[in-house]
Amino acid sequence: MNVRKITTIVEEIVTEGGQPVEPVARIAVVAAVIDNPWHGQGFVADLAEGIDATASDLGGLLAPRVVEAIGAPIEAYGKAAVVGLDGEIEHGSALIHTLKFGDHFRNAANATTLLPAVEKRAAAGTTFDIPLKHITDATIRSHHQSVEIRVADAPHAGEILIALAAAAQGRPKQRLAALSTEQ
Incomplete structure (x- = not known):
């Protein structure tokens, strides 16, 4: 795996709707820009080797x-x-939709739910939203949120930008009733 750069973004929300947020709401994103392990190979039917290597x-x-x-x-x-323009969306999906990748984060977060995801193919500097859900119960509405990020010079055409995002809480000042009230 060849890593070109790692970008870390930490957002702190101190007010929402004109009201103070206490404690301050924190969201962190870490993104790595790597060479696409399938770049330049044409259509690769079996992605297992690149998955195993990366x-x-x-x-x-x-x-x-x-x-x-x-x-x-x-x-x-x-x-x-986010896959560069010379790659396939499937290349990004192959790397993030495997337990080999996701279990590192799941274990570090003491989580049990599947990680929500976004995949796309785009030019460098694209903006994208990472969806977030609760780590143990995906039906907890307060934790359905997203974080928007952009890495100005990534991904290049033969690269993939892979990111993980975490929140220390649900949406600031959330006021939706529990999902069970509608069932």
């Missing part, structure tokens, strides 16, 4: 960094893959 190392690189960046227990999480 996914676990990538999860092991990103998970501890996002845990450190959030600096608090994780309550919501998500992941993203």
Whole structure:
């Protein structure tokens, strides 16, 4: 795995709707920009070799960094893959939709739910939203949120940007009733 850069973003929300947020709401994102392991090979029918060579190392690189960046227990999480224009969306999906990748974050966050995800193919500098859900119960509405990010110079055409996101809480000032009230 060839990593070109790692970007860490920490957002702190101190007011919402004109009201103070206490404690401050924290969201952290860590993104790695890597060479696409299938770049230049044409259509690859079996992606297993690239997955085996990359996914676990990538999860092991990103998970501890996002845990450190959030600096608090994780309550919501998500992941993203943005594939450069010379790749396929399936290349990003192959790396993030495997337990070899996701279990690093799941274990670090003491989580049990599947990681929500976004995948897309785009030029460098694209903006994308990472969906977040609660780490143990995906039906907890307060933790359904997203974080918007952009890495100005990534991904290049032969790269993939892979990101993990974590929140230390649900949406600031959330006021929706529990899902069970509608069932």
